[in-house]
Amino acid sequence: MSLPPEFHHIAQRVNNWGRWGADDEIGTLNLITDAVVRDAAATVRTGRRVPLAVPLRQDGIQTGMVPGRVNPLHTMVAVNAEMFGPGTVATSDDAVTMGLQAGTHWDGLAHVSHSGRLYNGRPAASVTAQGRAAFSGIDTARHIVSRGVLLDVARARGADRLPEGHVVTPEDLAAAEELARTSVRPGDIVLVRTGQIQRYLAGEREAYAFPSPGLSLRTPEWFHARDVAAVANDTLTFEIIPPEIENLWLPVHALDLVEMGMMQGQNWNLEELSAACAEEGRYAFLLSATPEPFSGGTGAPVAPVAIL
């Protein structure tokens, strides 16, 4: 047992293994019932749509810090090719090479293991180079549509963006929930705004990556208590680095993905949404955020849209 006792204490409290059966591969996505979706659709009032993905481009978010997580190399394989002869209709086609976690993405449940285990007690070794994730591949999510709630922590603290290294606590979430004038409910997808992505949007890639605000290892319990279906934020690493407990790296990943079976989203652009919610005075909306269904993917790009 190499992780410290503090970790295991929290792990025990948030663990969902077996809750939806021994065969379950999708964890808290089970909380998004038809009824939750009906209610989510009913939140739509103005019909305004706000996209939450950053553009996919070679000059993207990655700095080279995570080996193999490469920015999109987007190339043309045909440019106005007249396939059927000169003067005919011409087509252009493109191809891409990219890390599945390079831009705005979901971490699938198989993205992280600890102590040799994935979500629901599956062996870590069920992820392999040739088969990819045998369980909990990102394609098992099928669809992700629910009520979204923006917890605008930066705005709740009166800041345009949180200071470097700010640890987002359960108290921060509660304050943002109050600002949102709604209660986070079972099946909700929570979007936590720090404002950090302003750095990337301003062209400061390195500053965006680190140092960055991020979620405290105390937040998984808060999400678990409310039976949240998934959480995304506007940072590169989601949580705080270096970690709150010495040598306990990536505890939030381990708690959310492995213990709870709750997917995490990263590099979501919540700036336009923050402005829209403030303007409309409401922070709940219909959120559509289905990942690209890579068979056995441990994560995937997503182009989320909030519908207000």
Next chain:
Amino acid sequence: MSLPPEFHHIAQRVNNWGRWGADDEIGTLNLITDAVVRDAAATVRTGRRVPLAVPLRQDGIQTGMVPGRVNPLHTMVAVNAEMFGPGTVATSDDAVTMGLQAGTHWDGLAHVSHSGRLYNGRPAASVTAQGRAAFSGIDTARHIVSRGVLLDVARARGADRLPEGHVVTPEDLAAAEELARTSVRPGDIVLVRTGQIQRYLAGEREAYAFPSPGLSLRTPEWFHARDVAAVANDTLTFEIIPPEIENLWLPVHALDLVEMGMMQGQNWNLEELSAACAEEGRYAFLLSATPEPFSGGTGAPVAPVAIL
């Protein structure tokens, strides 16, 4: 002028150049107003969600017929890597190389040109190997959410799937509209089901590709008359090959994308949706289908979801 007069006659009738201003890059997506989206959200009754994308895998849809349009090569760049030392939390990461039009995708407006022009009269030469599409890149769509209407042509004809080579006519669309018991309206996204994708799902890739049913060059006028925002179907090539008029290859692409500025979707799996609509006795729903925002992409993968 290398395309035949028949083409130009139709082209004149469906042309939308200048309709949304000389600077417009998104064509009929302009028809999806906030009001349309509000009405679309109001169609949600059961909250059932149906995903419409085929899984992304190396054993995918492409047969090699279109050069460069490669099936996803999905590889792991890390498998349970303990980045912070032995016994710490471990992460797995993946990467992909794929054609943007390889699986379930949208054709962007810059995907096709004819007579040296793209939608809105832009020069075809504005698509280049280094800059990709300078206008009407797939990222300019920002979000695609609207009312979806399934025109289940196969079911309307009492077939499980249309015969090989069946040309889907305006009359077929009208019959399916009648089955759907709704009228196609401005801003709708129409999904035309032929059942052809059953071939791919049964492992018959070559048979899926060709010969295949597809849309007639008479259909663009039908969509134009109803001010449809976008059209997708469950085939590889969308339209009929070989074409209805000798040597007039890809006329529907040229009419929809270049003349009307209307995006086309291909390789959408409409089987589960067909069953759900028949079961619920209604064929209109909320459709969320935002493409991955590749900067200057001429197309992009999409993971559409119908919300009933």
Next chain:
Amino acid sequence: MSLPPEFHHIAQRVNNWGRWGADDEIGTLNLITDAVVRDAAATVRTGRRVPLAVPLRQDGIQTGMVPGRVNPLHTMVAVNAEMFGPGTVATSDDAVTMGLQAGTHWDGLAHVSHSGRLYNGRPAASVTAQGRAAFSGIDTARHIVSRGVLLDVARARGADRLPEGHVVTPEDLAAAEELARTSVRPGDIVLVRTGQIQRYLAGEREAYAFPSPGLSLRTPEWFHARDVAAVANDTLTFEIIPPEIENLWLPVHALDLVEMGMMQGQNWNLEELSAACAEEGRYAFLLSATPEPFSGGTGAPVAPVAIL
């Protein structure tokens, strides 16, 4: 112990583990001494050069039979780009995605393991998704230049190419050696010609792949007895499939790569070389065949040249 006794009997006889020290990573390449290379250079008489690689192109050798071993997707990332402004010098750049074993290539020693072991007793687990081959990566070869000897088995048997399924035996090799009027010597690189690649060159990819002639599991002893440095041939799989002993798949790979530590080359085009050797009446030459030095690669593309 899952491999049959026949295998282990041969394995014992050809095993080179420890022969060049416990730390050795390159096996029989050690046999290419400076003296061998001096003698090899002295074989050059006419100065004629014969390239042995097939062109790298999307319409390449692979048929999809081996998952992930994809043909080159060669794309332009810039086409006559005037990076420094209009009218300046323009540059074109390209990129590629390909399987390292997709075309004319060397199998590195880490390409194959059996019973959990690689060459020199290294654990198979030293090959990982993130680190690639920790031992015997293709880059450890550094340079491959030696005397090459063409054993033209097809010609020795009076055939243009060997029949489908012909098993190349030690007796075949001896007959070809006689035709070559030279004795295979320590440090030589032996090229075994079956003529099978004519199939690929004629556009018959599937027929090239299978059924194909290939080397018998009796050949490793022949090579071992002569202290050959490496062996390449003009087939996709190098050896016979299905194998000579039921359920003993890839025994030659296991004997050559794991037991002897001898690299194998595949998909080498030996047609032009065969004609040149016949014409000049000699089958020994200087061979230069250094693989692309991918760090930790388990194989790599190579562009070999015979210098006569």
Next chain:
Amino acid sequence: MSLPPEFHHIAQRVNNWGRWGADDEIGTLNLITDAVVRDAAATVRTGRRVPLAVPLRQDGIQTGMVPGRVNPLHTMVAVNAEMFGPGTVATSDDAVTMGLQAGTHWDGLAHVSHSGRLYNGRPAASVTAQGRAAFSGIDTARHIVSRGVLLDVARARGADRLPEGHVVTPEDLAAAEELARTSVRPGDIVLVRTGQIQRYLAGEREAYAFPSPGLSLRTPEWFHARDVAAVANDTLTFEIIPPEIENLWLPVHALDLVEMGMMQGQNWNLEELSAACAEEGRYAFLLSATPEPFSGGTGAPVAPVAIL
């Protein structure tokens, strides 16, 4: 005519268009005759081999300065996969995505155009996104083996490496030729050492890229006068940046590749070779440097070896 008169004066003096016929695609490689290769093989004395390529790895030479010229993303597609069942022989396979000019490479003649023309007067537009280079693709080189001569400019000047921004002049080349105690002859491949690659080898990628020593626009005449077949050096950009004549960017590329039809090599590691030549007291050797034969490639990786 956008390039300055100074450029055109030199261009006229070094132009080789038509010299080897209107159909020629390989330029000065024509100067490598069989006789040249025989003489080159005769230079081999010790049999020592020195590899000149840098390893291909994700942590490679490129800094992101040239869009699309990405470092190798080298991934495993199989790790000890037991394709034929548990306990059978296991195989590992890998794949790569990389810019063809990312590491140690040759620029093909189609890599550069000026005033709308490539080598031999071909239209620049013969390079396209779908067909790649229709003329002078890197595969037309077939084989590159000749006498190599190291012009060790750094050593000739008594330096370990040339200072940042040092312009290598014809006088520098002459001094290095004197040190080499051989005369550069028709068909030779000249390797010009600046020592700059020490920066990359020391982990200083940015410093390696810029500022860097490089060849003067006066050197093409020197190479032309001696009928050199090809030239390579140990820098990222080959020539000096910013250029010697204001706004005349990449003049050496335009003179060597377009006017002379002479290939250029970049990012060659000449450090070990420099030591070996100094030790053996001779700077001429057999050089084998055939590029990977990408069909229509405008450049290609190469794993050159000097054989002393």
